[in-house]
Amino acid sequence: MLDHLVGKPSANWKRIQVILTLLIGYILACIQNSSAIFSLLTPFSSAGQSPWRIALGACMAYYLLQNLFLLVGLNAPEPLARLYKRSFYRATWILTALDAGFFTAQSLRPLWLRHTASFLFSIYYLMFADAAEDKVRRVRATMSVDQMRLSWEKGAMNPILRFFSQLQRPRLSIRTIYSIERGPELPPIELYFFYHGEPATLADHDTILLQFPGGGFVSMPPPCHEDALAAWAKQTGLPVCSVNYRKAPEYPYPWPVEECFDLYLKLIKSRGKIIGLSGEKDIKIVVLGDSAGGNLAASVTLKILAHNQYVDQQKEQRKGHVSDSHIPVPTGVIMIYPALDFELSCWMTPSTLSLIRAESTTQMIRSKSLQSLLESKNHLSHSSPLSVVPDVQKKPNIFRRTLGPLTPTEKKKLREPPIRERVHTKDETKAAWETSRLAMTSRMSFFNDRIITPDMMRAMAILYLGPHAHPDFESDYLLSPVKAPLDLLAQFPKTYMICGEKDPFVDDTVIFAGRIRQAKHQQRQKNLDDDPLLADSTVRVKFLEGMSHAFMQMFAFLPEAHQAARTVGDWVLELAEKKPDSQSSCDSSNADENSACGSSSSSSVASSDEHQQEALLTAAAARNAIEMGAVHVAQIVTSEKDMIHRRKKELVSGLYSQIP
Incomplete structure (x- = not known):
C-alpha cells in the first residue's frame, strides 16, 4: 500500500511496510491490557498466553513467511516500476480498488446494500492492493457486458461516488436531455445538453461543441463524462452537447456511426434550433470524442467528406435537402486517446514504422514522449x-x-x-x-497496461462488430479511420489530438496524424498555385508523459486530468473563433478552398473583389500561424521558418538545375 501511495512500485517501500506491520504487531503483543477489547478476553486466558496474543502471533508468523523472500531481497522485479508517472500510477491504484470492490458486491441485493457494500469493499481493497489486482485480473479474463458497464459506469451510477464527484463540478444554468426524432421507423436520439451562461444568451450562440462519449462502444453514457463536459461548458461558454448513442452488443456497428451522423445532420439542418438556438444563422460545430468517441468523431467526419465528394462527382445538387447537397464540414475535430484501428495486429509494417519515425525526427515537435514511443519499438x-x-x-x-x-x-x-x-x-x-x-504495435508493446488489457480489447471489438459482421479491416475506414484514403484525409478539417505516451492506442494517434499531414502535403504538391502558408487545416498532437488511457475519467484524483481538460478547452476556444467551412457560400470539393472560404467573413464572401478577399485570407492564415505556437501544444506541422527555408532552398536548386 505504501508504494501505491508514493506512486511507484518499489520493493523497498514494500519492505518498509512489512517491517512496520510486524513492529506494530509486536508492540501490541507486548503491551499489557493494550485496549478495552483485549482486556475483555482476560477471563478466557490460560495459565500461559492470552488467546488474542496467540492469534496475533499466528497472523504475524504467517505474514512474515508470506513476505520472507521480499525481506531477504529475492523478490521478483517490478515490471511497472518505471512505466507510469507517479500520479497516474496512484490513480490506477484507486481505480483498481474501486473495480475490485464493485465486482465483489455485484451479486448483492437489494440495491442500497450493493451500493454501500461496493464503497466499503473498495476501501478494503485500497489497503490490500495486491488482492485488488488479482481480483480484477480474474474478472477481466472472462469479462461480461454487465461487468464492463459496472466497472466503467460506477462513477455515475453509484450514489456515493456521484455525490463526491458533483462537489467538484461547476454549477450549470442549463442541464437537460433532448429527444431528437430520427425517423418514422427509428428510435429517437437522446442528447444531453449543458450550458453555463445565462439562459437568455443561449439563442445568440452560433457555435456548438458536440461530444461523442467513449466507453468501448458498449458503455459509459454522457453522465459518465460529466466532469469534463461541465468543465468545458464553463471554460468555453459554449453550448455543449453529448449524444447518448445506442451501445453494442444490442446495437453493433454501424449503428453508432449512423446515429451520430444523423444527429449532426439534424443540428445543421435546424441551425441549432432543436437545442434552443435562434435558428436564424448557420452554426459551427466542433466535434469532440474520446477513445471510442474519437473513432466516431473521425468516422462521422469522413462520412461527411465522402458524401461531399460523391456530390461533386455526380455534379448535381437539389436545393432544400441537406442529404442531396454539400454538408458543412465540422469547424474542427478534437480526439482524445482515440481508437482508430480495429486491425488488432502484432507487427508493424516498415511503411508504418517509417511514418512514426518521420513524425519523431522530421517534424518541429521535439517531444520527449514521441521519441520515447519510437525507442519503445x-x-x-x-x-x-x-x-x-x-x-x-x-x-x-x-x-x-x-x-x-x-x-x-x-x-x-x-x-x-x-x-x-x-x-x-x-x-x-x-x-x-x-x-x-x-517493431510491434503499441497494443502489444503495452500488453500489461493497467487500464486497457488485451482481453478487454478483444471483448470490445467482438461486441462492436456483432455476430453477422465481416468487415474489410484494410478498407472500411468508417470502422478504422486510420485506413481512410488520402483524398479524403486531404480534406480533413483542423484536427487536434491528445494521448498518453504509454497508451495502447498511441500508435493510432501518431499514424492518423501522420497520414493526414502526408495527404495534405501531396494535395499541395498537386496544386502548384496553393501557397503552403495559406493552409488552414493542420494537425496538432499533445502527448502526456507517463500516462496511459482514460485519464479524462480520473478528475477526482489526477491533477493532470484537469490540465488536459483545460488544454482541450483552449483548443475549442481557438476553433470557435474561426469561421466555419461554409459550403453554401463557397461550393468546391477542394478542402483547402473550403477552408479559405470558411476563414473569410460573410461580407468578404459576398464581395466580388478577389484581391480584397485574397488579402483577408492572407491575414487569416498569418493569424492562424501565430496561433500554432499555443502553449503546451505539440504540432505535427512544418513551422513557418522551416517552410520559408525549404522554399528558398528549392528556388536555389531550381536555378542551378537550369544551368546547362
Missing part, C-alpha cells in the same frame, strides 16, 4: 524483448556495497547487455539495423 535495444522503458544498471547488494567501490570487472557483470549485442552479425549488416527494425 526498438525491442532489441533492451535486455528484455518485452521491455518498453530504458534499461538501468543493477545495483550491488547491500553486503557488497559495504566492502568498498566496485572494480571494473564487477561493474561490467552488473550491466546486462542488450539483445542487439548478443546477435552475431557481419559488419555489412550492422547498418541495416537502423532502417530495418523489428
Whole structure:
C-alpha cells in the first residue's frame, strides 16, 4: 500500500511496510491490557498466553513467511516500476480498488446494500492492493457486458461516488436531455445538453461543441463524462452537447456511426434550433470524442467528406435537402486517446514504422514522449524483448556495497547487455539495423497496461462488430479511420489530438496524424498555385508523459486530468473563433478552398473583389500561424521558418538545375 501511495512500485517501500506491520504487531503483543477489547478476553486466558496474543502471533508468523523472500531481497522485479508517472500510477491504484470492490458486491441485493457494500469493499481493497489486482485480473479474463458497464459506469451510477464527484463540478444554468426524432421507423436520439451562461444568451450562440462519449462502444453514457463536459461548458461558454448513442452488443456497428451522423445532420439542418438556438444563422460545430468517441468523431467526419465528394462527382445538387447537397464540414475535430484501428495486429509494417519515425525526427515537435514511443519499438535495444522503458544498471547488494567501490570487472557483470549485442552479425549488416527494425504495435508493446488489457480489447471489438459482421479491416475506414484514403484525409478539417505516451492506442494517434499531414502535403504538391502558408487545416498532437488511457475519467484524483481538460478547452476556444467551412457560400470539393472560404467573413464572401478577399485570407492564415505556437501544444506541422527555408532552398536548386 505504501508504494501505491508514493506512486511507484518499489520493493523497498514494500519492505518498509512489512517491517512496520510486524513492529506494530509486536508492540501490541507486548503491551499489557493494550485496549478495552483485549482486556475483555482476560477471563478466557490460560495459565500461559492470552488467546488474542496467540492469534496475533499466528497472523504475524504467517505474514512474515508470506513476505520472507521480499525481506531477504529475492523478490521478483517490478515490471511497472518505471512505466507510469507517479500520479497516474496512484490513480490506477484507486481505480483498481474501486473495480475490485464493485465486482465483489455485484451479486448483492437489494440495491442500497450493493451500493454501500461496493464503497466499503473498495476501501478494503485500497489497503490490500495486491488482492485488488488479482481480483480484477480474474474478472477481466472472462469479462461480461454487465461487468464492463459496472466497472466503467460506477462513477455515475453509484450514489456515493456521484455525490463526491458533483462537489467538484461547476454549477450549470442549463442541464437537460433532448429527444431528437430520427425517423418514422427509428428510435429517437437522446442528447444531453449543458450550458453555463445565462439562459437568455443561449439563442445568440452560433457555435456548438458536440461530444461523442467513449466507453468501448458498449458503455459509459454522457453522465459518465460529466466532469469534463461541465468543465468545458464553463471554460468555453459554449453550448455543449453529448449524444447518448445506442451501445453494442444490442446495437453493433454501424449503428453508432449512423446515429451520430444523423444527429449532426439534424443540428445543421435546424441551425441549432432543436437545442434552443435562434435558428436564424448557420452554426459551427466542433466535434469532440474520446477513445471510442474519437473513432466516431473521425468516422462521422469522413462520412461527411465522402458524401461531399460523391456530390461533386455526380455534379448535381437539389436545393432544400441537406442529404442531396454539400454538408458543412465540422469547424474542427478534437480526439482524445482515440481508437482508430480495429486491425488488432502484432507487427508493424516498415511503411508504418517509417511514418512514426518521420513524425519523431522530421517534424518541429521535439517531444520527449514521441521519441520515447519510437525507442519503445526498438525491442532489441533492451535486455528484455518485452521491455518498453530504458534499461538501468543493477545495483550491488547491500553486503557488497559495504566492502568498498566496485572494480571494473564487477561493474561490467552488473550491466546486462542488450539483445542487439548478443546477435552475431557481419559488419555489412550492422547498418541495416537502423532502417530495418523489428517493431510491434503499441497494443502489444503495452500488453500489461493497467487500464486497457488485451482481453478487454478483444471483448470490445467482438461486441462492436456483432455476430453477422465481416468487415474489410484494410478498407472500411468508417470502422478504422486510420485506413481512410488520402483524398479524403486531404480534406480533413483542423484536427487536434491528445494521448498518453504509454497508451495502447498511441500508435493510432501518431499514424492518423501522420497520414493526414502526408495527404495534405501531396494535395499541395498537386496544386502548384496553393501557397503552403495559406493552409488552414493542420494537425496538432499533445502527448502526456507517463500516462496511459482514460485519464479524462480520473478528475477526482489526477491533477493532470484537469490540465488536459483545460488544454482541450483552449483548443475549442481557438476553433470557435474561426469561421466555419461554409459550403453554401463557397461550393468546391477542394478542402483547402473550403477552408479559405470558411476563414473569410460573410461580407468578404459576398464581395466580388478577389484581391480584397485574397488579402483577408492572407491575414487569416498569418493569424492562424501565430496561433500554432499555443502553449503546451505539440504540432505535427512544418513551422513557418522551416517552410520559408525549404522554399528558398528549392528556388536555389531550381536555378542551378537550369544551368546547362
